[in-house]
Amino acid sequence: MSTDVQTNKYSATSGIQQEEPLLFEHAHEAPESISLPGVQGKAPSSLDAFKRKTAANIPGLSEPETVRHFVRLSQWNHGIETGFYPLGSCTMKYNPRVNEQIARLPGLAHVHPDQPEDSVQGILGLLYELQGWLTEISGFKDVTLQPAAGAHGELVGLMMIRKCLDARGEQSRKKVLVPDSAHGTNPASAALCGMYTVEIKSGADGRIDLDELKKHLDDDVAALMMTNPNTAGTFESDIKEICQLVHDAGGLVYGDGANLNALVGVARPGDMGLDCLHINVHKTFSTPHGGGGPGAGPVAVNDTLKPFLPVPRIEKDGDVFKVITEDEQSIGSVLSTLGQTGVYMRANAYISAFGHNHIHKIAQDAVLNANYVLSRLKDVYHVPFEGLCKHECLLTDEWQNKHGVKTLDIAKRLIDLGFHPMTVYFPLIVHGAMLIEPTETESKETLDSFCDAMLEIAAQCEAGDTQALHDAPVKPIRRRLDETQAARKPVLVWQD
Ligand SMILES: *Cc1c(COP(=O)(O)O)cnc(C)c1O
Numbered sequence: 001m002s003t004d005v006q007t008n009k010y011s012a013t014s015g016i017q018q019e020e021p022l023l024f025e026h027a028h029e030a031p032e033s034i035s036l037p038g039v040q041g042k043a044p045s046s047l048d049a050f051k052r053k054t055a056a057n058i059p060g061l062s063e064p065e066t067v068r069h070f071v072r073l074s075q076w077n078h079g080i081e082t083g084f085y086p087l088g089s090c091t092m093k094y095n096p097r098v099n100e101q102i103a104r105l106p107g108l109a110h111v112h113p114d115q116p117e118d119s120v121q122g123i124l125g126l127l128y129e130l131q132g133w134l135t136e137i138s139g140f141k142d143v144t145l146q147p148a149a150g151a152h153g154e155l156v157g158l159m160m161i162r163k164c165l166d167a168r169g170e171q172s173r174k175k176v177l178v179p180d181s182a183h184g185t186n187p188a189s190a191a192l193c194g195m196y197t198v199e200i201k202s203g204a205d206g207r208i209d210l211d212e213l214k215k216h217l218d219d220d221v222a223a224l225m226m227t228n229p230n231t232a233g234t235f236e237s238d239i240k241e242i243c244q245l246v247h248d249a250g251g252l253v254y255g256d257g258a259n260l261n262a263l264v265g266v267a268r269p270g271d272m273g274l275d276c277l278h279i280n281v282h283k284t285f286s287t288p289h290g291g292g293g294p295g296a297g298p299v300a301v302n303d304t305l306k307p308f309l310p311v312p313r314i315e316k317d318g319d320v321f322k323v324i325t326e327d328e329q330s331i332g333s334v335l336s337t338l339g340q341t342g343v344y345m346r347a348n349a350y351i352s353a354f355g356h357n358h359i360h361k362i363a364q365d366a367v368l369n370a371n372y373v374l375s376r377l378k379d380v381y382h383v384p385f386e387g388l389c390k391h392e393c394l395l396t397d398e399w400q401n402k403h404g405v406k407t408l409d410i411a412k413r414l415i416d417l418g419f420h421p422m423t424v425y426f427p428l429i430v431h432g433a434m435l436i437e438p439t440e441t442e443s444k445e446t447l448d449s450f451c452d453a454m455l456e457i458a459a460q461c462e463a464g465d466t467q468a469l470h471d472a473p474v475k476p477i478r479r480r481l482d483e484t485q486a487a488r489k490p491v492l493v494w495q496d
Contacts, residue, residue: 019477020072024494028060076477078420079290084446086373088392088423088435089183089231091261091283092290096353099286099346108345113337117323123345124321127338128314130348131298137351137359138257138277139268140300145339146310150258152334153278153297154189154225159331160276160301160308161223161252162193167308167329170250173222177251179208181232181427186225186256195222202429206232206385206394208242217249227256228269229390231427233370233435235262243273252276252304260284261439262367262391265360276301284362286350287343296340296347310334365440366391369447373436376451380458384430391439397432405461405469407432410454412480415473417453 061069078085085092103109111120127145134143147153158176165173176190179200187197198216203209207230224246228236236242243253255269255277261284263269269277281287282295289295301309307329315324323338354362367390374383374393382398397407411421411434423435438447460469473479 020069020076022494023059023061023066023069024057026059026061026065026069080288083418083420084438084442084450085420086422086436086438086450087420088233088394088437089258089426090289090423091258091280091391091437091439092420093261093283093439094441095286095288095346096350098353099349100288102349103342103345109342111341113341117321121321123341124314124323126348127341127344128316128321130344130351131314133348133351134279134298135300137264137268138260138279138300139270139272140277141270141303142306142309143298143300144309144313144334145296145298145344146313146333146335147278147297147299148335148340149295150256150278150280150283150297151185151189153280153299154185154254154256155192156297156310156331156334157254157276157278157299157301157305158189158193158195158223159334160299160305161254162195163308163329163331164252164305165222170222173220173251175216175218175220176222176254177213177216177224177246179226179230181206181230181429182225182227183231183256183258186227190223190225200224202230202232206230206234206429207236208238210238210241210245213242213245217245217251219250221246221249221251223252223254225254225256226274227259228272229259229262229392231259231435232385232394232430233262233389233392233437234385234387235390239272239274247273257300258283259391262363264363265354265358266363270300270302274302276305281343281347285347287346294340294343296343298339312338314338362440363391366438369438369440369442370436372444372447373438373451376448377454380455381434384433392435392437394427394430395434395436396430397434400458400461401432403461403464403466405466407434409466409469409472410434410457413457413460413469413472414453416475417456419450419453 080092080094108123111123117124131143131145135141144156147156174195176195176197177200178186178190178197179202181202190197200208200216201212208226226236226242228239230236246253252275253273255274257269257277257279260279264284276299278297278299280295280297282289287295308331310333311327311330312323312325312333315322351359370389370391370393374389377395381395384394384396397405397410400410407424411424414421425433426435427433457469
């Protein structure tokens with residue numbers, strides 16, 4: 001454990017910064033946290049052979065000691081509630097507290113997925129209402145709420161595409177075209193669905209290059225997976241022609257909707273010719289986002305894919321909400337429940353708060369904020385693709401490279417200056433990428449302080465004061481970690 005923090009011999013706490021040993025290092029000799037009476041005689045059991053031979057290695061800690069351990073660790077975290085979190089592609093926006101209260105209402109949070117339909121009409125109604133809103137916002141014909149994350153939505157969308165092609169007698173189509181700017185989950189989902197991917201090289205402007213696309217359109221093409229705005233934060237202005245070309249070649253177009261925050265209420269992917277779109281509700285419509293979950297990835301579909309939607313799903317029969325469990329051409333069930341209900345309650349609350357007349361403000365403000373950051377930084381950081389950006393702005397370290405400073409140094413220095421770094425080295429099509437997504441929920445003051453920090457780093461670099469950048473971060477409890485070793489040789493088990 002290397003640390004600068006002064007610990008004292010009396011407690012783990014030193015000043016206001018807390019050093020925190022592992023739970024096992026805290027532990028007393030004997031387990032104190034468990035106060036169950038010993039077993040008094042026992043009947044023979046078929047499980048006797050599996051009885052422990054040694055004591056379980058459970059740290060001996062009292063409840064307050066355990067709680068303090070985890071609360072201290074939680075205070076090492078940077079979250080959207082502790083500061084600006086401009087992680088591009090991830091849309092780390094503030095999650096309104098009222099949505100948390102709504103999701104926790106006992107009538108919503110304490111129902112069981114297998115309860116009889118007539119006892120959960122309220123929650124079914126809210127989910128049905130959300131299905132309608134997501135369908136309208138995305139511009140499609142229907143939606144499934146079952147997928148549990150964006151990546152899961154990708155798999156479900158591709159499964160529907162697979163089944164649709166099979167129904168057309170086109171079993172041999174297995175090629176999925178993926179632009180080189182795509183998120184890594186896109187090719188992974190295609191592979192999981194039994195297809196193979198071919199990477200499409202982006203044009204000089206970071207967009208899909210039509211000539212390059214045409215080269216790959218043949219009788220093997222099952223689908224094109226595309227993100228719009230793409231991961232470089234620019235709008236695919238040829239989108240209609242792209243969809244037409246893929247359709248003419250007999251394939252379908254899958255939309256990765258992770259960047260819907262740039263479009264919501266302003267433009268609809270369904271109107272642009274795509275066949276389906278997953279929506280990362282945790283990136284666009286509330287839900288605390290991070291740490292890998294929870295989230296949800298509903299998939300909206302057009303008429304071509306509608307027959308293949310998963311079951312169960314909710315339909316309305318007069319005034320009654322019904323769960324449909326069978327549908328002739330459905331791909332079947334992709335989750336053991338209707339969907340991530342708590343996440344959907346937040347999404348419903350979020351969309352209702354804006355309403356039909358104001359929902360476009362989300363996208364407008366997100367795009368405005370990103371362009372504000374771009375305009376303040378574009379003279380000191382290299383901008384790979386010219387023009388206005390959408391909801392995130394892309395910079396590179398090209399101008400800092402000549403002083404030996406890299407994206408990683410800039411990102412680490414931001415930590416010292418009080419900000420979570422932006423997304424680094426993604427998208428892969430740009431060398432030394434820095435992808436900054438401020439979202440609509442940040443004030444001009446916050447954006448200004450972030451931009452000031454970025455300008456200070458650039459100035460430090462110009463002044464030749466580069467050692468401070470290579471040493472960063474010096475303020476947090478953990479300094480610069482060996483991320484390569486951590487990724488290649490992770491130590492996942494605590495050892496004495
Ligand atoms: C976040 C993201 C995904 C994956 O979504 P999850 O909900 O994290 O599974 C896919 N594509 C893009 C562009 C993303 O930003």
